[in-house]
Amino acid sequence: xxxxxxxxxxxxxxxxxxxxxxxxVQGGRIARWDWTRKRMYDVDAVPxxxxxxxxxxxxxxxxxxxxxxxxxxxxxxxxxxPQCLMLNPLDGSVAQVSTIAARFPGLPATFAxxxxxxxxxxxxxxxxxxxxxxxxxxxxxxxxxxxxxxxxxTIAQVWTGLTAKAPEFAHGxxxxxxxxxxxxxxxxRGGDYTEGTLADTxxxxxxxxVGNAAWPGLLPAFTRGxxxxxxxxxxxxxxxxxxxxxxxxxxxxxxxPVTSPDGRYLYLTHNDQFSCYDMATAxxxxxxTRVTDGxxxxxxxxxxRMYFVSKFTKKLTVVDPAGPDLVAAIDLYDFDPTRDxxxxxxxxxxxxxxxxxxxxxxxxxxPLSEFLPGWQDAPPVALSPDGGMAYVGxxxxxxxxxxxxxxxxxxxxVLQSFRLPEAGAPLDVAIDADGRIAHVAQERGTCAxxxxxxxxxWEGVLPPCRAMKLTPDGGELWCLPAVDRGGVLVAAPDGxxxxxxxxxxxxGGLGTGWDLEFNHFGTYAFVLTEIAPEYISHVxxxxxxxxxxxxxxxxxxxxxxGIRFAYTTY
Numbered sequence: 001x002x003x004x005x006x007x008x009x010x011x012x013x014x015x016x017x018x019x020x021x022x023x024x025v026q027g028g029r030i031a032r033w034d035w036t037r038k039r040m041y042d043v044d045a046v047p048x049x050x051x052x053x054x055x056x057x058x059x060x061x062x063x064x065x066x067x068x069x070x071x072x073x074x075x076x077x078x079x080x081x082p083q084c085l086m087l088n089p090l091d092g093s094v095a096q097v098s099t100i101a102a103r104f105p106g107l108p109a110t111f112a113x114x115x116x117x118x119x120x121x122x123x124x125x126x127x128x129x130x131x132x133x134x135x136x137x138x139x140x141x142x143x144x145x146x147x148x149x150x151x152x153x154t155i156a157q158v159w160t161g162l163t164a165k166a167p168e169f170a171h172g173x174x175x176x177x178x179x180x181x182x183x184x185x186x187x188x189r190g191g192d193y194t195e196g197t198l199a200d201t202x203x204x205x206x207x208x209x210v211g212n213a214a215w216p217g218l219l220p221a222f223t224r225g226x227x228x229x230x231x232x233x234x235x236x237x238x239x240x241x242x243x244x245x246x247x248x249x250x251x252x253x254x255x256x257p258v259t260s261p262d263g264r265y266l267y268l269t270h271n272d273q274f275s276c277y278d279m280a281t282a283x284x285x286x287x288x289t290r291v292t293d294g295x296x297x298x299x300x301x302x303x304x305r306m307y308f309v310s311k312f313t314k315k316l317t318v319v320d321p322a323g324p325d326l327v328a329a330i331d332l333y334d335f336d337p338t339r340d341x342x343x344x345x346x347x348x349x350x351x352x353x354x355x356x357x358x359x360x361x362x363x364x365x366x367p368l369s370e371f372l373p374g375w376q377d378a379p380p381v382a383l384s385p386d387g388g389m390a391y392v393g394x395x396x397x398x399x400x401x402x403x404x405x406x407x408x409x410x411x412x413x414v415l416q417s418f419r420l421p422e423a424g425a426p427l428d429v430a431i432d433a434d435g436r437i438a439h440v441a442q443e444r445g446t447c448a449x450x451x452x453x454x455x456x457x458w459e460g461v462l463p464p465c466r467a468m469k470l471t472p473d474g475g476e477l478w479c480l481p482a483v484d485r486g487g488v489l490v491a492a493p494d495g496x497x498x499x500x501x502x503x504x505x506x507x508g509g510l511g512t513g514w515d516l517e518f519n520h521f522g523t524y525a526f527v528l529t530e531i532a533p534e535y536i537s538h539v540x541x542x543x544x545x546x547x548x549x550x551x552x553x554x555x556x557x558x559x560x561x562g563i564r565f566a567y568t569t570y
């Protein structure tokens with residue numbers, strides 16, 4: 001490790017998408033920063049080899065420095081030891097692999113052996129293509145056109161105000177970057193940063209810690225994070241870095257945990273209590289009894305809406321989590337559009353299918369609890385890839401008919417229902433990346449539904465599963481068999497063929513999984529397991545690419561922990 005929280009930080013403008021993206025590197029991992037919104041574009045970091053597979057092996061281990069000039073954007077110079085290359089971070093292309101000495105003649109020997117940080121020089125792009133290279137306490141201004149050094153001074157001599165505002169930075173930098181939109185530059189050293197303006201090379205802010213106030217999500221992106229487990233009393237937080245677990249502070253309510261897409265906010269619900277905890281500040285953000293029962297909630301991609309079936313209203317509840325404010329409560333009815341074509345009475349119940357037309361059902365007046373199953377926690381809800389539709393697990397107890405309801409979130413009504421095999425209530429639903437197939441885990445089986453035709457695409461290939469999730473890239477379907485000591489099944493989304501069974505037990509055995517989560521990029525999966533009769537819970541950390549368990553952490557605290565947990569980078 002270099003001793004710096006950031007090893008390299010360079011910024012490009014994606015003209016096609018209209019984005020200004022910073023690329024922060026620590027060790028062999030990369031995470032993107034959104035300069036427009038001033039927050040992380042990525043929730044967690046991804047290996048350099050995964051982001052840019054064309055990088056030579058040496059560069060996959062880490063990057064010392066990088067920079068992008070206006071003249072070359074998005075192509076960027078990347079440095080590792082005495083080597084350098086040009087990288088297009090938008091498509092991963094690599095060019096001009098060389099040495100610093102060969103590509104930048106005239107640099108002092110210390111610079112040719114390695115560069116600590118780099119920045120475009122003021123005026124770059126307007127007929128000028130000059131840059132600053134930093135090595136130790138020295139700073140070289142270099143003209144890329146000639147190519148040759150223009151001048152060499154100490155960092156303190158080049159950067160006015162550095163000695164007063166951030167004196168330690170005069171001894172050397174860990175990384176440097178610029179925001180093209182504002183012209184502000186940022187220097188990093190150790191765990192601190194300072195801010196200035198590139199145009200006049202002046203440092204204007206005192207050195208401060210790289211924290212969540214100024215850089216929300218930047219440091220958490222490079223940590224292993226935590227999993228939060230529902231327990232008796234207070235939630236238990238397991239630190240995936242250290243393997244240590246402890247109950248969360250007094251004042252944080254117990255209940256089923258879910259986290260916002262960026263991992264910052266933890267939501268807990270229990271009976272009529274609903275609370276939001278800020279993982280960055282360790283403070284309760286809000287607590288309410290107005291909007292209740294958000295267990296098994298799913299979020300819109302931007303985190304601006306959360307969706308769940310309320311235990312109390314029996315409706316699909318739409319909440320703005322900032323408030324929290326109730327946006328909508330959508331009635332759920334088993335509506336089968338085929339009943340009119342089959343000649344059944346459109347104004348009443350169809351005893352064969354248990355279907356009702358939405359308009360008639362709303363006038364029926366019977367409590368919706370008659371149409372909802374007695375799940376242990378809540379029916380599953382999944383969103384379409386574009387966020388326009390919700391798919392809700394549904395069972396009508398009167399005649400044990402099983403459905404997935406398709407809910408239009410803009411029109412706020414059920415559009416249609418999809419018949420499931422007679423294999424029990426749906427326990428989990430996963431929608432594939434193109435929104436065509438819904439994978440459904442039921443009490444006594446599994447199936448896949450073609451959402452375009454309503455036909456059952458596959459049925460009974462996989463065993464009954466407690467949990468079923470697609471990897472974030474949609475390439476694999478991971479399932480937790482409902483039987484004891486079933487491990488994790490990795491299946492092909494197309495056809496449900498089992499590709500691998502992964503042991504997740506703490507003793508090296510298959511283990512009994514209860515819940516499953518992936519980190520943002522799907523590099524790791526986390527499996528909550530339990531050992532009977534002691535009922536000691538563990539969390540298995542699984543390397544998704546290698547398909548093997550890399551760590552298994554016991555969870556201290558009360559016995560019989562909850563069967564739901566949530567992952568956060570914070």
